[in-house]
Each structure stands twice: as structure tokens, then as C-alpha cells.
Amino acid sequence: MARGELMKKLLASYGRDEEFRAVAEQIIVEEEQKNNRVLARSLRKTLDNSAPSTGAPKALAPLIPFPDAAGDFVERIEPVHTKNDIILSASNINVFQGLIQEFKRGEDIRRHGLAVRSKLLFCGPPGCGKTLCAEVFANELGLPMFVVKIDRVISSYLGETAANVRKVFEFARKQPCVLFLDEFDALARSREDSTEHNELRRVVNSLLIFIDRIRPKGFLVAATNLDQTLDPAVWRRFDEVIWFDKPNAAMIDRYLKLNFRNIEIDFDLHKYASHLEGYSYAEIERISTQAIKSSIIDRRKKVSGDDFKQALNDEVRRRSGLARLNQAD
Template sequence: MARGELMKKLLASYGRDDEFRAVAEQIIDEEEKKNNRVLARSLRNTLDAAPARQSKPKALAPLIPFPEAAGDFIELVEPTHSKQDIVLSSENTRVFLGLMKEFRRAEEIRRRGLPVRSKLLFCGPPGCGKTLCAEIFACELGLPLYIVKLDRLISSYLGETATNVRKIFEFARKQPSVLFFDEFDALARARDESGEHNELRRVVNSLLIFIDRITPKGFLVAATNLDKSLDEAIWRRFDEVIWFDKPDRRLTERFLRMKFKNITVAFDPISYAANLGGYSFAEIDRVSTQAIKSAIIEKRKEVRESDFRKAISDERRRKHGRTRITQSG
């Protein structure tokens, strides 16, 4: 997008913190693509140093009486994170802001005979923010978050799983909420896979019908680490497919700034961004947390470089051990 258009969007979004930050991120991305790295770094530091305005907690949508029929399969989750706890690409930030605006103007959109996006598919490797994003998305919208308990939903008794899924969708049709299916591939596995018996094929057939027919009061969100295992017919049932990738160097730097923002350090954590290439957000979070805990255990007021280096070493040992186990299996 041309610089002039971005500047107009920036000024137009003044006073709306989320939109202002999203446009600022786009401007910084443009400067980085042009190799204006000094300017981009300066803009980034200025943006990160600006005090974040704490948004008022949003009141949850009224809860309908918890249905006994679905109670065994869903769990209400109280949010423990806010938008200050997540790092998203500028593209995903733009998508989620658009979804929130659309949700808030849903009645007006529907009155004009247009559909409202409400069925989302999150794809990407483990540890890249899918579950955390669902929690924060629900919190920002003022909607309760319900997580589907797949271990109970998938019944060992033939014929019951599709019935259980129907109960879940009936609940989502009535209750304004974010209904979150993690490990969605366990339900929506490709029907042509060898070894899949007729019961699982029937479950996928039922699932396709339920997703097609439902118009959620809030959002239906499905997440998978195994997008290639999903049945081909599943994809077109979702209004949006959002990809969560492992962070590049720029996003790693942003995450490290966030993690150490209020921590006294004796080194520059950002200088280690290149060493964390290929790590997920969850892995970088584990490294950072372990380094901070090391200082607390040693009764020091600052985190040292040696703490961080040791935490990276421990994470590498963990990753390499997992690789050996996978190869031997």
C-alpha cells in the first residue's frame, strides 16, 4: 500500500488503540521491506515504548442455562490473558480487527441480506498461538469461551459421536460465545484415508452438515496442527482460514521485547533473536521464563546473559531429544 494511504489510515485510526497499532505495524513492515532497517527499528522502539492503554474489561454476553445435554462435552474457560500477551503478524492483526468490526455490526449486515463471518479455521504448527488467540479474541469481544472436550466427545460406542457433536452445535446456535475445537483433525480427518472405519466417515459426514447449517450467535473456531489431514470438503465450510506460523526474526524480537518489558536485564535479549530461528512462540516463551526464574532462584535482581544462554541450551536439548524419539519411533 502507498505510504500516503497508510498515513491517512493511521490518522483516521487515532484514538482507537488496536487499529492505530495495526496500521503502525504495516508502516514498519513497509520500511523493513524497503531495507530502511534503521528507521524501522526506531519506529518499532517508539511504538513498543508507548504506554499501552488498558482496555476496560468487557462484560460477557448473558449466559443461557448450561445445557445438560452438552455439559459433558464443553468447558467454560475464564480468560487469563489480554491482547498485551500476544504477538501477531500485521496480516493476522488486520484480519482479527476486521472480524471484530463485522461482529459488532452483524445485525446491520444481516439486514442487508449479507452473511457475517463466524466460522474460523486456525492452522499452524504447535505453540504458535492458536489457543491463546482464541482466548484473547473471545475476551476482546466480550464473549464466553467454551472449549470442546474431544476426549469425551469422541465416544467409543458406535453411533454416539455424531450425536454428541449435534449437542455441541445446538448449544453454539443458542449461546453467544466462542466455541473452540482444538485438534480439530481428530474429528474432521479425510474420509479417503486408509484405515478409517465407517463410523469415522459418518462423523465427518455429520460434521459437514452441522457446520453448513449452523449460524453461530458468536464464533465457531476450529484449530489444527495437521491441516493436511483434514477432509477436503471441510475447508469451504469455514468463512476464514487463518495461518499461525512460527515467528520470523522480526516477530521474535517483538516477543522478546514483550517478555522482558518490565524485567531488569544485564544484557540485550533482542540480540538473541537470530539464535531462536525456527522456534515457536511457546518455545521462546519457555526459554524466556526459565531465564527469569533462574534470577529469582539465585535471588538476583537482574537476569544475566548466562541465564538466557543456559535456557536456550536446555530448550535445544529438549527439542533434539524429541527429534531422536520421533526418529527411533
């Protein structure tokens, strides 16, 4: 039986659907932790089949009260993008469709003694859709998204970083969500790197243990632009490694149409796709946005080819400056 305090909360929240479901979810989680799986499954089935009292869509994962221990390190992000706002390769679409179906049938899979894939590693250069994909993924699953604030997790005090990581993982263990760790390489850097100190090696040791042991109720998603710097032992801890590459010509063409879908233009977008090969989605979006701004500044109703060319030239200049900066490093 759930704790008396939770039962009081449940009764007190009657009639307030969102709050009622959140407390009910806590009771189910507590029964699962006690290994009362038959009861937990029955309760969850009843909760899922009950229609919300309002006309709002049913949430798959009501929020538990936010734990003070993780509050400094985790921030909730409200997803605003949908699958219509992202361009993925065919292979990545297949992977994500499989993950979504597996999540939805998770109870059946576990009943057969099998694990549901829930730990994902996103790899690829900056600006190629890793963060956006995590947001869209959370939206499609109906799960809240939380982003780990890596700068706060990493502490200057010996021993504190591993303790902070533990708090984050404890949060992910309890809360059904998509927990997103960007710049994962800051925590999981190779222990073979001679420039790293012993404290970071201890953090990596702890991190590997946490990833091994966690069975998130949603998904743990780590992302890195520097996959070559990750500790070799990290890779096998993840159920899936998903690669995000710079878009090819066909994907660029689709992305340009997406960027200008509500904008009047007087030039052929398709002919510019080949000029943008090798550019990231973030760079292409910056070019598109700047071209649109130019037409607004000049009080024109349509974006012209000259607007787009000038925006492209600005991006080329920006790239050249960054290239010189990287060579200097």
C-alpha cells in the same frame, strides 16, 4: 410472546442486573427463533442501551443456563489475556480487526441479506498462538469462551460420537460465545484415509452437515496442527482460514520484550532474536521463563545473559530428544 416461565424469571430477577440481562437475552433468542425479528431487534436495542446497575463493564453476551446435554463436552474458560499479550503478523491483525468490526455491525449486515463471518479455522504448528489468539479474540469481543473437550466427544460406542457433536453444535447455536474446538483433525480426518473405520467416516459426514447449517450467535473456531490430514470437504465450510506460522526475527524481538517487560536484565535481548528463528512462541516462552527462574534461584535481582544462554541450551537439548523420538516413529 415469550413463555410464561421466562417472564416470571425476568420479574424475579429485577434488581440483579446480570441475572436480569441473562433472562432478557433468553427472551430475545426465543423471539428470534420464532422469526419475530422486528420485536427481537427492538428488545436487543433496548437491552444494549440500558446501563448496568453496577459500575461493571457491560457484557455483550449474557450466559443462558448451561444445558445438561452439552455439559459433559464443553468447558467455560475465563479469558485472562488481552491483545497486549499476543504477537500476530500484520495480515492476521487485519483479519481479526475486520472480524471484530463485522461482528459489531452484524445486525446491519444481516439486514442487507448478507451473512456475518462466524466460522473460523486456525491452522499452524504447535505453540504458535492459536489457543491464545482464540482467548484474546473472545476477550476483545466481550464474548464468553467455551472449549470443547474432544476426548469426551469422541466415544468408543458406535453412533455416540456424532450425537455428542450434535449436542455441542446445538449449544453453539443458542449461546453467543467463542466455541473453540482444538485438535479439530481428530473429528475431521480425511474420509479418504484407508486406515480410518466407517464410524469415523460417518462422524465426518455429520460434522460437515453441522458446520454447514450452523449460524452461531458468536464464533465457531476450530484449530489444528495437522491441516494436511483434514478432509478436503472441510475447508470450504469455514468463512476464514487463518494461518499461524512460527515468528520471524522482528516478531521474536517483540515477544522477548513482552516476556521480560517487568523483569530486570543485564544483557541485550535483541541480539538473541536471531538465535531463536525457527522456534515457536511456546518454546521461546519456556526459554524466557527458565532464565528468569535461574536468577530467582540464585537470589539475583537481574537476569543475566548466561541465564538466557543456559535456558536456550536446555531447549536445544529438549528439541534434539524430540527429533530423535519423531525419527523413531
